[in-house]
Amino acid sequence: xxxxxxxxxxxxxxxxxxxxxxxxxxxxxxxxxxxxxxxxxxxxxxxxxxxxxxxxxxxxxxxxxxxxxxxxxxxxxxxxxxxxxxxxxxxxxxxxxxxxxxxxxxxxxxxxxxxxxxxxxxxxxxxxxxxxxxxxxxxxxxxxxxxxxxxxxxxxxxxxxxxxxxxxxxxxxxxxxxxxxxxxxxxxxxxxxxxxxxxxxxxxxxxxxxxxxxxxxxxxxxxxxxxxxxxxxxxxxxxxxxxxxxxxxxxxxxxxxxxxxxxx
Amino acid sequence: xxxxxxxxxxxxxxxxxxxxxxxxxxxxxxxxxxxxxxxxxxxxxxxxxxxxxxxxxxxxxxxxxxxxxxxxxxxxxxxxxxxxxxxxxxxxxxxxxxxxxxxxxxxxxxxxxxxxxxxxxxxxxxxxxxxxxxxxxxxxxxxxxxxxxxxxxxxxxxxxxxxxxxxxxxxxxxxxxxxxxxxxxxxxxxxxxxxxxxxxxxxxxxxxxxxxxxxxxxxxxxxxxxxxxxxxxxxxxxxxxxxxxxxxxxxxxxxxxxxxxxxxxxxxxxxxxxxxxxxxxxxxxxxxxxxxxxxxxxxxxxxxxxxxxxxxxxxxxxxxxxxxxxxx
Numbered sequence: 001x002x003x004x005x006x007x008x009x010x011x012x013x014x015x016x017x018x019x020x021x022x023x024x025x026x027x028x029x030x031x032x033x034x035x036x037x038x039x040x041x042x043x044x045x046x047x048x049x050x051x052x053x054x055x056x057x058x059x060x061x062x063x064x065x066x067x068x069x070x071x072x073x074x075x076x077x078x079x080x081x082x083x084x085x086x087x088x089x090x091x092x093x094x095x096x097x098x099x100x101x102x103x104x105x106x107x108x109x110x111x112x113x114x115x116x117x118x119x120x121x122x123x124x125x126x127x128x129x130x131x132x133x134x135x136x137x138x139x140x141x142x143x144x145x146x147x148x149x150x151x152x153x154x155x156x157x158x159x160x161x162x163x164x165x166x167x168x169x170x171x172x173x174x175x176x177x178x179x180x181x182x183x184x185x186x187x188x189x190x191x192x193x194x195x196x197x198x199x200x201x202x203x204x205x206x207x208x209x210x211x212x213x214x215x216x217x218x219x220x221x222x223x224x225x226x227x228x229x230x231x232x233x234x235x236x237x238x239x240x241x242x243x244x245x246x247x248x249x250x251x252x253x254x255x256x257x258x259x260x261x262x263x264x
Numbered sequence: 265x266x267x268x269x270x271x272x273x274x275x276x277x278x279x280x281x282x283x284x285x286x287x288x289x290x291x292x293x294x295x296x297x298x299x300x301x302x303x304x305x306x307x308x309x310x311x312x313x314x315x316x317x318x319x320x321x322x323x324x325x326x327x328x329x330x331x332x333x334x335x336x337x338x339x340x341x342x343x344x345x346x347x348x349x350x351x352x353x354x355x356x357x358x359x360x361x362x363x364x365x366x367x368x369x370x371x372x373x374x375x376x377x378x379x380x381x382x383x384x385x386x387x388x389x390x391x392x393x394x395x396x397x398x399x400x401x402x403x404x405x406x407x408x409x410x411x412x413x414x415x416x417x418x419x420x421x422x423x424x425x426x427x428x429x430x431x432x433x434x435x436x437x438x439x440x441x442x443x444x445x446x447x448x449x450x451x452x453x454x455x456x457x458x459x460x461x462x463x464x465x466x467x468x469x470x471x472x473x474x475x476x477x478x479x480x481x482x483x484x485x486x487x488x489x490x491x492x493x494x495x496x497x498x499x500x501x502x503x504x505x506x507x508x509x510x511x512x513x514x515x516x517x518x519x520x521x522x523x524x525x526x527x528x529x530x531x532x533x534x535x536x537x538x539x540x541x542x543x544x545x546x547x548x549x550x551x552x553x554x555x556x557x558x559x560x561x562x563x564x565x566x567x568x569x570x571x572x573x574x575x576x577x578x579x580x581x582x583x584x585x586x587x588x589x590x591x592x
Contacts, residue, residue, distance in 0.1 A: 199564065203289040
């Protein structure tokens, strides 16, 4: 928590407003993950709008901060009317929306999701460069690196399984897999050669005999997909209390350090 | 006919055993059976008792229920096209189940789920019986069935799309196509008691259905009460299809294919077709559920996909036959 608070203090340490023609003055982010990196790095007044998802405390680690910005819903029309000089979109953004914004003459930068600590470091540097905020980026990167070094553990904490709604699991090439490995767990997905996020039959999960089960956060309303996590076989196979993946697990941002900390 | 029942019984037993022994974990048959019988600690007994046993038992119960309801509806409506999945009875049950789940009723009272589903099924089958009646007209039955199916499917999609849960909308496929993957014993205990009482009601209507083959007037003359027969049929089908759909989704065509295949083997007598169709339905659903685990083991292929691939051509063939027979 202290770590998170220290990171949030970042944008408040205001540097001089960006100068020069290359530095964008009106930036719109339309992706939950780029929203958070942009909020951590942007100069006061530089970021005009973030996506509406960034306000959702279930998904966003910076829901309160996001309320200080206008919300957009990823629609070309509303984004164009904000008159941005830089639009930051995620790779999952709708292709036609990005194409339309570019045709309207806007500069749109599409960022891949950061699925590892190395990718998060690269993303911080990249967004810092896009925003002309090299110093803020270097500062955030240094704090993130210190947190990563502190969180790294050599000891083995046992075997863990990630299990989400509809019976999906994540392997080592995903952000959740990286969080698990960094916290000192061996991921049972490796038993079955799973490196990405894919369906894992419950039988195979039980046969892998995990020491710890980490399940997805529950959403309001009901679904069969989530009810699967209450299957009696899971309770018998992994009796240790299940950890729940939440907003700190969603995006490749420095907030994954809180997720790693929570797994201890 | 005794040979037919013995053969069906053997087939169901063999498929039930095969269902228990099929799964991604690749447990050796001897080890699997030993773990199932003796129980104990470790992953193999958990897989056998908590995952595979409920799946095999539900396949047996749901398949038998669908076969029995199909045979009963065809007997009463005197129309080979009547089938709970095709004419919207399963769809209405799914709508009831989805409403119970999304309003939170299913969480507050466990029985709310099967009760809501069987209420939906009863509405569907009641509406059909009122519209089509026991005179065997195909056009009314099919048109009413199409309307009820469309309404139920749209209602289910609407409820799931309005849900605040991000996973709910993806579940439209389950409610339309059905699946037995990862069900637990809790689902079996929820569905089995009403399904058994529904089966008892339908079997008790067997003689009435036999009499009805001679025509409504003849049946009434033989002492069969039309209102009593109708009540038993509606309640029996709803008690079976409702809970079955609540735990396994809407699986179509089982109640169509099985009675069609077996009708001539039992001398077209409804009372004999009922138990034969129940056994055949169990065999078909168990076989389909084994196939979905062998064809695309990682993808949770839906059961209704397979039953539709087998059943839809047969349905078209039946429509062709009723058309050329001039009985519309």
